[in-house]
Amino acid sequence: MDITAGQLLSQIQYPSDLRKLTKEQLHQVCDDLRQYIIDVVSVHGGHFAASLGVVELTVALHYVYNTPYDQLVWDVGHQAYGHKILTGRKDVFHTNRKFNGISGFPKRAESEYDTFGVGHSSTSISAALGMAIASAYKGEHDRQHIAVIGDGAMTAGMAFEALNHAGVANANVLIILNDNCMSIDPNVGALKEYLTDISTSPTYNRLRDETWNLLGKLPVGKKFTRDMASKLEAGLKGMVSKSSNLFESLKLRYFGPIDGHNITKLVDTLQDLKDIPGPKLLHISTVKGKGYALAEKDQTKWHAPGLFDKITGEIFKKPVTAPQAPKYQDVFGHTIIELAEMNDKIMGITPAMPSGSSLKFMMEKMPNRAIDVGICEQHAVTLSAGLATQGMQVFCNIYSSFFQRAYDQALHDVAIQNLPVIFCLDRAGLVGEDGATHHGAYDIPFMRCVPNMVISAPMNEEELRNLMYTAQLPSNEHPFVIRYPRGEGVMPEWRTPFKEIKIGTGRKIRDGRDVAILSLGHTGNFVVEACKDLMNDGLQPAHYDMRFVKPLDEAILHEVFSQYDKVLTVEDGAIQGGFGTAILEFMAKYGYKADIKILGIPDELIEHGKPAELYRLCGYDAKGIAEGVREMLKSKVTVSATTSV
Missing domain, CATH: 3.40.50.970 (Thiamin diphosphate (ThDP)-binding fold, Pyr/PP domains)
Known part of the structure; x- marks a missing residue:
């Protein structure tokens, strides 16, 4: 147009x-x-x-x-x-x-x-x-x-x-x-x-205007008039x-x-x-x-409405051809209400993002248990810590990139005191069109080095619900990070019964023989698609959804490194100091030897674009994962192709 x-x-x-x-x-x-x-x-x-x-x-x-x-x-x-x-x-x-x-x-x-x-x-x-x-x-x-x-x-x-x-x-x-x-x-x-x-x-504004108008008409120099007006206005404000x-x-x-x-x-x-x-x-x-x-x-709705008809005001939505998976943020917003109805100690905190985080649902239904503190990430974290000292179980929902602003509070006020604040980090990973200032690339590296911190990432909506449920159980005694991406998940039927997940445990998605793919969070869905593609080449990749980057599931990792000499890791976060680095540290600690390939956000600033474009750019979409595996298994792919001919 x-x-x-x-x-x-x-x-x-x-x-x-x-x-x-x-x-x-x-x-x-x-x-x-x-x-x-x-x-x-x-x-x-x-x-x-x-x-x-x-x-x-x-x-x-x-x-x-x-x-x-x-x-x-x-x-x-x-x-x-x-x-x-x-x-x-x-x-x-x-x-x-x-x-x-x-x-x-x-x-x-x-x-x-x-x-x-x-x-x-x-x-x-x-x-x-x-x-x-x-x-x-x-x-x-x-x-x-x-x-x-x-x-x-x-x-x-x-x-x-x-x-x-x-x-x-x-x-x-x-x-x-x-x-x-x-x-x-x-x-x-x-x-x-x-x-x-x-x-x-009205009194202050009328007197202020009259003062300025009067002084502007006095036969004195402009600078003197302004100085006089400033002094009189200061006194005026004090009186009114x-x-x-x-x-x-x-x-x-x-x-x-x-x-x-x-x-x-x-x-x-x-x-x-x-x-x-x-x-x-x-x-x-x-x-x-x-x-x-x-x-x-409706200023909130029209902050960033997407494409719309400027005449009618109709906001265009994607055509719906099948049941749609919800946004992760909405799963959080509805799930915290379910949990709060079961547990009267639960409270929700957000720094000025009730709509973006979907805490707005709880604020409407339970206004005395959900708080918007304004654009104050540091205060949000320490407020949560204060609540936790009194036995409250706090879900502090902050965008991953904004959580950077409260790092000292997360360390000093929460982790050192080992308070079980639950940090729900929305928009973790590449967020799309907002670009480098908003990508949630760094939360894994900067939180992984903090003692007492549990760090998790759900692969889908069911896993998000179960991690939230697990984090608020009395058995959890530590700060607990749940990171999840912007946008939709993969489960239209997402309201599943709550199940406790043992902290630090992953799960095997599929068995294999040629390579082990270890994924963290939503990227596991990219791996599922990549595995389908790889099987067309006659390859048999194993896939493990690790769920936790801290603590790691060492039982799974011992299994992986005992059976596979080629391992590929996938994460929606910075490679340096991230999930893949944690796997390398495990391998070094126990003396394993393997060919490792780490896929994630490289050590550069990623600019803006649609999430799919940026996943492709960074090489960890389904196609990039499949390409990474083929590169690791080059000789096997060649033999398989020759045999099929």
Whole structure:
């Protein structure tokens, strides 16, 4: 489908083109940009509502500031589509998140306008502050540094750490707080209520506006007027609301809140703020999904809806020709409720991903036993540890790549104290279109070296249910990791009776004679397909689903290395320090000798694409596994082929 940009947007390749327009023309640019995002994302997919909500802000920033010399840092990056379109990538925007296309997030290697690579939240203030301090050191005093952060990302501890430093750093940095009450799901916590209080206080906002208007008419210099207004506004805030001094208490000059969809107001405000040195914060109010009614109404659903009809709003689903297997996340979400109904000590914790993890089901049915803590992975883990000290059995559900942010807490607060917190690591392995920032590649290596840690991975939905059941039994006395991938499993009939799995035991899927294939987790399904292919060549591979990478099933491994001199391991995780490495360590420990081939994520950053494309790239899809076995058994395959002729 040929998608054409609007009249003004079609004339803009870079921000320098945007700056040639009059301020009055920016309204049309915003309309063009919003429509272009709708047109492209509806046909090609991607994140949606977040970028619609910051169209006016994006245009205003690139119009007022001299980007890329002035450095603009986007937090997370879900909202950066308009930024990409205005910075030389309009003509390739349709390749967004596609294999070999542009990234769905700002990426330094992709454009000089992407000043900092992002994907995880709450990094923008720290990054922009670092840039500002460097600019001051180099004598670049005219250089501006802007961090755009949402109120959801502002809940993370790292953002507060950066605010605390920014207030005393005396660096030229502007923090724009994009307040829309949403991250992916609705925001939670006291900060949300505080921002709402500021935004909706009619007395404060009326007096603030009247003060600025009055001072703007006084016959004094502009700089003096601004200084006077700042002092009076500070006093005004103290009188009207005790809580409205939060940012000023951190020595940040606070401006706002202002309407983030008023392009004229945004441009005027940003031009004024350019002349004010030092750390400052502009609070803007926006609507996620602005300009597309359905996205405004259901912002979570339209965060990343997939392909849809932009006229009717119908979200296209895959045609259903047979009973469908559920997503692993939904199996978790429904299973934890079943377990909680059996065990009143079970609680669920998630850091701002109730929909993505499907803990939302438990939050709806058992609101006092399921908690969304905001974008606070560290807090989620230590909160879980605190609950565990009081006898609660906690399922802490975190995406694998986000779990990296809580590594110290998992080690220091959970493992060292040997608390039986159950970590359900969703999106483990290659996740697809979100790319390198979101692949759950490293949880096996960084958790395998931690004492007391049990690490498991289910091959299918039944195994996930049984591992969850096993982890909450009184017989488990250790931290317990269950890692599973993004997307669908393989069992349409998945509601099977619970069965305890003895910790550290695997299972034999099929016997064989030529090679032993050891798989961990969902990759075992790729092995099943590969074995069918190999049998067509007359080969007889054995297949073992190991289930646990720590502790390993040593009984199975003694059997394998006693019977097979060729062993292939498969995992959806980093090869270095991963499951295959654990098998090598076992072999070395007991003095076995065998030809070993390890398949998994290689020691390189894997970019974005569909999961199937990335499995193929890394060589551990069914075809890659079969190819690996044939390579190991080259002479046997040749003889078999000759005989058949």
